Amino acid sequence: MCHVVGMHEVTVAQSVVDAVLGEASAQGARAVTSVTLIFGELSLINTEQISFWIASFFEGSLAEGAEILIEGAPGKVECRDCGAISEVSVDPDDKLSHYLVPDFSCAHCGSPHTFICQGREMLIKSIQITK
Amino acid sequence: MHKVSDVKMGQDILRINRRIASENRELFDRHGITVFNVMGAIGSGKTCLIEHAIEMLKGEYRIACIAGDVVASYDSERMARHGVPVIPVSTGKECHLDAHFVEHALEDVDLASFDVLFIENVGNLICPADFDLGEHAKVVVVSVSEGDDIVLKHPVIFKTADLTVVNKVDIAPYVGASAEKMHKDAVSCGSSSVILTSCRKGEGLASWVSFLRSVIKGT
Numbered sequence: 001m002c003h004v005v006g007m008h009e010v011t012v013a014q015s016v017v018d019a020v021l022g023e024a025s026a027q028g029a030r031a032v033t034s035v036t037l038i039f040g041e042l043s044l045i046n047t048e049q050i051s052f053w054i055a056s057f058f059e060g061s062l063a064e065g066a067e068i069l070i071e072g073a074p075g076k077v078e079c080r081d082c083g084a085i086s087e088v089s090v091d092p093d094d095k096l097s098h099y100l101v102p103d104f105s106c107a108h109c110g111s112p113h114t115f116i117c118q119g120r121e122m123l124i125k126s127i128q129i130t131k
Numbered sequence: 132m133h134k135v136s137d138v139k140m141g142q143d144i145l146r147i148n149r150r151i152a153s154e155n156r157e158l159f160d161r162h163g164i165t166v167f168n169v170m171g172a173i174g175s176g177k178t179c180l181i182e183h184a185i186e187m188l189k190g191e192y193r194i195a196c197i198a199g200d201v202v203a204s205y206d207s208e209r210m211a212r213h214g215v216p217v218i219p220v221s222t223g224k225e226c227h228l229d230a231h232f233v234e235h236a237l238e239d240v241d242l243a244s245f246d247v248l249f250i251e252n253v254g255n256l257i258c259p260a261d262f263d264l265g266e267h268a269k270v271v272v273v274s275v276s277e278g279d280d281i282v283l284k285h286p287v288i289f290k291t292a293d294l295t296v297v298n299k300v301d302i303a304p305y306v307g308a309s310a311e312k313m314h315k316d317a318v319s320c321g322s323s324s325v326i327l328t329s330c331r332k333g334e335g336l337a338s339w340v341s342f343l344r345s346v347i348k349g350t
Contacts, residue, residue: 008227008258015144027138037144042287044257104290104321112321116290120261122144130133 009046012122013053020127021061029129032063036126042075042088042102042119066127075119077104084108088119148262151230155237155265162242165347166250168264170288171272172281173254176298178206179330180272180339181249185213187340188247192347195245197236199228199253206251216240227258230265247347256285268346271322274299279308282316289320294342301329 016037024032035054039045051068058064075088086107105112143149159166169177178198185194196217198207203219211217218236220228233250250266252259256273271292273281276299282289289295295317300310310327317325324342328335 008225008261011225011229012144012261015147019140019142019144023138023140023142027136030133033135044261044287102286104286105319112319114321116287120287122261124140124142124144126137126139126141128135128137130135 008044009049010053012045013050013057016050016054016124017057017061017063019124020063023127024062024129027129027131029062029131031130032058032066032127033130034067034069034128035063035124036069036071038071038073038121038123038125040073040075040119040121042116043122045122071125073119073121075102076117077106077114078117079106079109079111080113080115081111082106082109085117086114088116145261148230151234152263152265155230155233156267158237158242159248159265159267160350164242164246164248165268165350166248166264166266167268167270167343167346168250168252168259168266169270169272170252170256170259170292171254171270171296172256172274172277175254175272175274175277176296176328176330177251177254177272178209180296180298180328181210181251182213183330183336184249184340184343185210185215187336188343189213189215192247193245194247194249195240197228197233197248197250199232199251201225201253210249210251216245222253226253226255227262228252228264229262233264247343256281256288260285260288260291267350268293270294270296272296272298273313273317275303275308275310275313276306278306279310279312279316282313282320286320289317289322292317292322293324293346295322295325296335296339297325297327299329299331300327300334301332 088102194215199220203221207217207219297313326338
């Protein structure tokens with residue numbers, strides 16, 4: 001894994017850039033025109049920062065200027081008591097929602113004994129390339 | 132016109148970290164080593180709690196530590212004074228340890244020479260939460276001087292913690308914080324277990340060690 005100094009958005013951005021450029025060259029691409037990423041709403045990633053760093057690292061590569069699209073995935077918890085899966089409510093318009101106060105209790109029975117079953121993922125969904 | 136095509140990747144960005152973390156965990160299991168990932172803000176008392184743990188457990192178990200910090204020498208000297216091997220990992224400007232740092236830290240040690248490993252994980256409540264190191268239990272240390280709303284500001288790390296330690300409870304009245312509120316908030320975030328401690332006064336340290344023992348016996 002390549003390490004660049006800085007906050008953890010930078011580490012994650014570098015992983016994205018390595019994977020995208022690796023895939024693009026494996027596909028024989030002339031250019032990468034867009035990259036679609038998925039960040040779960042409970043991942044502790046600031047999407048503005050990550051876009052900025054990915055774009056910076058793309059400079060001078062065949063992905064320079066590629067559009068960076070970011071999709072969310074709602075947080076979900078599974079209840080250890082009743083087994084129900086419920087969505088964790090986070091306000092997507094709240095700029096601080098990536099770290100502010102989601103409620104992890106089970107929406108079905110109210111139990112606090114749940115575990116996060118979705119929402120912490122970080123994925124590269126797809127890339128668009130020209131050949 | 133160049134041909135445009137969409138390439139589906141579906142690739143986990145943290146897959147390399149996940150893979151290395153599970154390799155670390157297999158390595159620890161093979162050598163019968165129980166590993167604690169101790170996280171928490173700068174000044175929350177992580178090093179002090181580890182020092183107490185070493186003192187209370189070193190008669191029963193062979194202990195080693197990884198001191199991960201932006202400059203690791205200060206904390207590693209403190210831990211080494213208790214007569215245990217310490218591997219300093221200076222992260223420079225990196226705000227967290229990842230599985231890769233831990234993998235390299237283990238290269239120069241004899242894994243047959245210890246039973247319990249404490250990993251002190253730099254110092255903040257955000258970045259370490261996203262990175263598995265291969266540990267058996269995650270501990271989050273939070274001090275009352277961080278303000279008693281700190282737990283609700285960082286719910287994910289408390290949700291994923293096997294133990295939350297609310298530390299420095301003796302100074303709560305002087306900093307206007309309620310340790311009981313922090314305890315309640317950690318429970319409501321879903322932290323598996325919560326204890327209150329004061330390293331200075333010795334309060335709660337028996338609960339700290341009893342948690343550690345229960346994890347060691349369970350692995």
